[in-house]
Amino acid sequence: MASDDNSSRWVRVEHDGKPCFGRVEGDRIALIEGAPWEDGTATGASLPLEGTQLLAPVVPPTFYACGINYAGHARTASAEFGKTLESFWPKAPEVGYRAQSAIIGHAQPIVLPADAPPNVQAEGELAVVIGKRASRVSEAEALDHVFGYTICNDVSQREWQFADRTFWRAKNADTFKPMGPWMVTGLDLDSLVTRVFVNDEQVEQFATNNMLFGVARYIATMTQYITLVPGDVIIMGTDGHAPRIQPGDQIAIEIEGIGTLSNPVVRAA
Amino acid sequence: MASDDNSSRWVRVEHDGKPCFGRVEGDRIALIEGAPWEDGTATGASLPLEGTQLLAPVVPPTFYACGINYAGHARTASAEFGKTLESFWPKAPEVGYRAQSAIIGHAQPIVLPADAPPNVQAEGELAVVIGKRASRVSEAEALDHVFGYTICNDVSQREWQFADRTFWRAKNADTFKPMGPWMVTGLDLDSLVTRVFVNDEQVEQFATNNMLFGVARYIATMTQYITLVPGDVIIMGTDGHAPRIQPGDQIAIEIEGIGTLSNPVVRAA
Secondary structure: OOEOOOOOEEEEEEEOOEEEEEEEEOOEEEEEOOOOOOOOOEEEEEEEOOOOOEEOOOOOOOEEEOOOOOHHHHHHHHHHOOOOHHHHOOOOOOOEEOOHHHEEOOOOOEEEOOOOOOOEEOOEEEEEEEOOOEOOOOHHHHHHHEEEEEEEEOOEEHHHHHHOOOOOOOOOOOOOEEEEEEEEOOEOHHHOEEEEEEOOEEEEEEEOOOOOOOHHHHHHHHOOOOOEOOOOEEEOOOOOOOOEEOOOOEEEEEEOOOEEEEEEEEEOO | OOEOOOOOEEEEEEEOOEEEEEEEEOOEEEEEOOOOOOOOOEEEEEEEOOOOOEEOOOOOOOEEEOOOOOHHHHHHHHHHOOOOHHHHOOOOOOOEEOOHHHEEOOOOOEEEOOOOOOOEEOOEEEEEEEOOOEOOOOHHHHHHHEEEEEEEEOOEEHHHHHHOOOOOOOOOOOOOEEEEEEEEOOEOHHHOEEEEEEOOEEEEEEEOOOOOOOHHHHHHHHOOOOOEOOOOEEEOOOOOOOOEEOOOOEEEEEEOOOEEEEEEEEEOO
């Protein structure tokens, strides 16, 4: 069972010219005041789920990224970069950052910059959404501070990632962080399976929770130094081989129990 | 002359339990609706400047950092880390990130984590606040997209910075990014002088605009790949030697033409 009886799905949409959270109820989106980790009072308004453009389900105040967090990806990435496995193997749950500016929603295009070299890859990742302020929490308490989960494609331009000092354009160029389609609460992490598809062909599959350092371990470690606040997002890394993507492709990341984040790839004019 | 006739000063304060922007007019703060780069309609309410706690003057959607951006700091930092100067000398304006979670305002304490090793340093930096959406702008147009400037202390724990894979706790532990006291518009960058004081003793002074890559060059380069939005902040790096700080110290960063950001240092319990 991927989710318990209290599982719910939450989207973010534009309504009356403003972003608005909503709860998915059957084939409708019931809009709420504020954020779902706050009161979440229904406004009474609703929209059809089908045909409504979904925004990224959350815009994190701070956007954290775990980097290498699966054995298989440590192996393939170290080989691809011509480095030793040891240099890629994380010794501790040290978190990095991604940029709010790069986020797009489900179905929005990933736009490759006109001068981006050819090796752009998709990375299918579980995205943890914080629901309750967390400072110096234990591993046992950590998951109580999670609101729910969504999916992120940590799109990466490898030539830039290798050559630049930072990940500014390699991982944070505009549109390089698709997120969505929605947030799901009440999940059992051990039941999740991640699958990556390029043009409907499955190119990767892994047990989502088969991480080197799990969600609770990351939160417990981070919050010894950093206060997490509601809406913060942590993307948990990818496993195996990240497929190359190119203009014209349709990239889908499915996490069983959450849903499917799908985005077309185009080249900037 | 550090500022033109249209120069104005903007703070952020708590009012009626919510953060609110205000314009400094003499010894009063005139509160406004929304942000100063929007309409900025006065609410009619005002507060005394003296005695009102100032919040960080802006909370950036994305918080950018230039890293090494002055010749003198490239020299001292490369020596301190035991690296070649060449490895520290930036070849291009590649931007990094800092975390919203680490930001505090003027006069709020910098809290050193209980287990932080001794070598914590202050870095006095110019902080650029974006006022107008910027995508693919030229160097000539870049400064038209700047709202104003404030001051940031890029507090850095060097042992962690050297040992960790990322800057998560070295530069982004809670309270490690003091910012303020206010934003100032209409500045002439060439007139600015940065001074760093530890307990009222001046330990560093440099021409603020003596950067390896200037503000306009950074914005022009970044916006070829990244869209900057109002409220985004770019901290521009520090020059010379970054002084060590310890509990009990009072650290002040003055930028002539902007003001003085001052924060006490304490140790976490």
